[in-house]
Amino acid sequence: MTTRPFVQVFDAQNKVVGKVKLPNVLTTPIRPDLVNFVHTNLNKNARQAYGAAPYAGEQTSAESWGTGRAVARIPRVPGSGTHRSGQGAFGNMCRGGRMYGPNKTWRRWNRKVNVNQKRYAVVSALAASAVPALVMARGHRINGINEVPLVIANESVDTLQKTKAAVELLKKINAYADVTKVIDSKHVRAGAGKARNRRYKVRKGPLVVVSGKTTVSQALRNIPGVEVANVSRLNLLKLAPGGHLGRFIIWTKSAFEQLDNTFGTFAKSSAQKKGYTLPRPMIANADIVRLVNSDEIQAAVRASKVVVKRPTTKVRRSNPLKNLRAMIKLNPAAVSARRTQVKSQKSKGIKVNKKNQLRSKLVAATFNQ
Numbered sequence: 079m080t081t082r083p084f085v086q087v088f089d090a091q092n093k094v095v096g097k098v099k100l101p102n103v104l105t106t107p108i109r110p111d112l113v114n115f116v117h118t119n120l121n122k123n124a125r126q127a128y129g130a131a132p133y134a135g136e137q138t139s140a141e142s143w144g145t146g147r148a149v150a151r152i153p154r155v156p157g158s159g160t161h162r163s164g165q166g167a168f169g170n171m172c173r174g175g176r177m178y179g180p181n182k183t184w185r186r187w188n189r190k191v192n193v194n195q196k197r198y199a200v201v202s203a204l205a206a207s208a209v210p211a212l213v214m215a216r217g218h219r220i221n222g223i224n225e226v227p228l229v230i231a232n233e234s235v236d237t238l239q240k241t242k243a244a245v246e247l248l249k250k251i252n253a254y255a256d257v258t259k260v261i262d263s264k265h266v267r268a269g270a271g272k273a274r275n276r277r278y279k280v281r282k283g284p285l286v287v288v289s290g291k292t293t294v295s296q297a298l299r300n301i302p303g304v305e306v307a308n309v310s311r312l313n314l315l316k317l318a319p320g321g322h323l324g325r326f327i328i329w330t331k332s333a334f335e336q337l338d339n340t341f342g343t344f345a346k347s348s349a350q351k352k353g354y355t356l357p358r359p360m361i362a363n364a365d366i367v368r369l370v371n372s373d374e375i376q377a378a379v380r381a382s383k384v385v386v387k388r389p390t391t392k393v394r395r396s397n398p399l400k401n402l403r404a405m406i407k408l409n410p411a412a413v414s415a416r417r418t419q420v421k422s423q424k425s426k427g428i429k430v431n432k433k434n435q436l437r438s439k440l441v442a443a444t445f446n447q
Contacts, residue, residue: 086225087331090234092251098229101337102344104208106201107359110323113206116199117314117321119189127183135176140167198357199314201341206323216324217281219259222252229329235288236330238297245301248284256283256326260303282319284326287312289333309333310340310350 087096140153152172157163170178206212210226220226230251238244248254263281266272283303288294295306307316317325342348347355363369370376398405405412 085227085229085334087229087231088224088234088251089231090247090250092224095231096331098331098334101334101341102356103201103337103341104205104227105359106205106356108206108209108212108323109198109202110206112195113199113202113314113318113323114321116191116195117318119191120196120314123188125187127185127187129181129183129185130177134180135174136168138167194354196314197341197351197354200312200317201356203314203317203323203325204312204327204337204341207317207325207327209324212324213326214324216322216326217259218284218324218326219255220253220326222255224252227327227329227334228253229331229334232331235286235294236292238294241297241300244294244297244304248301248304251328253284253326253328257301257303259283264302282325284328285316286328286330287333288330289336309336 082100084097085100086094087098089095138155140155142151142153143149145151150166152166153168155162155165155167165174166172167175169175208227210220213220213226228251230247234247238247245254245257248257260281260283264278267277267279271277280302283301283305286294286298286304286306287309288306289309298304298306305316307313317327319325339349341351342354342356344356344358347353396404398408402412402416
C-alpha cells in the first residue's frame, strides 16, 4: 500500500496545478484472496438461464429388449421397415438421445455475497490501484505517467465532449500507451464463443473515475478499453477485471477528494455507507525480515543462549570395513574374527599346495611312460 501524505494534481498540459490529501481508503490492506472470491461470485449474477428442452431425446416409446438376444439392454425404438427401428434411444451415449444431466432453468444461477465482503473487496482493489508495481504487474503501460494514483484537474476532464479531445488528453498525460496496448491486443477468441456473438477479445485499458453528472462518458465510450465509473458507486468488476488487482485508474480531483466521504477514514465512519468503517492494517510494514533485523529491535533483543559446539579440529573418519583399527573401536570381537579368518586361509593354502604337488607328480609319471 502507498503511504504518501499528498498526491499531485495535473492539468490537460500535464503540469502540476495543485495537490490533494491521500485518502485513507488507498492505504487499506490488500486482500487478493477476498477480491478473487467476491469477483467470482458477483460475476455470476449477470448470467441468463439456459437449458435443454424438457423432453429432448425422450420423445419415443423405446423399450429394452431385455436379455437373451445378444444385444445391449439399452432401450430400443420399436417398429420395423425403417433404419430408426431397433436403434438405441434415451441414453446419453445414443444418437438422438438426451444429454447426461440436462441443464435446468431453475438452477441456482445467482450468488449472494455479504455486503461487508463486497466493500472490503472494493477498498482492497482501490488500494492496489495506488501501487505502481501491482498496476504494472497487471499489464498496464504506465511508464510515462508522472504519478500513481494519477489525478487530473476537474476542468480538464469535465469539459470533454468529443473523442478527439479525449484522445488528445490521454496523449498529453502519457496514458495513451495503455490504449495502444488495448488496440493491439484485439484477437479472435479461442473456442466456440467466436460463433456466439463474442468473436473478439481485447485487454482492459484505463478506468476514468468521475463524480456527479458529466459528459466525459460520451467522449470516452468509443476509445477501446477505456471505461468510466462514478466514485459513489464503484464496481468491483471494473476495479479488478477477472479478479486481478491493479487496474490503472485516472481520477478527477473532485472524485479523489470524495473518497474519504464515500468510504470514510480510520477516524470516522462513512457518510454514504451506514455504519461502515475502513478495515485497519494489522501491521504498517509487512517486511518482517527487515523489521527483525533493524537496529532498534536488535538492540532490545537478548543474545541467544543456545551454544553450538563444533569440533575445533577436523575429524578424519575411517571406513571400518577397510580399516581394522576403526573396526576394533566399533567391534572389539573383530580381532578374534580376523585372526580366525587368517588361520583358515593359511590351512586352506597348505591343502591346496599338497594337492597340486600330487597332481604334478601324476602328470610327470604319465609322460615318462
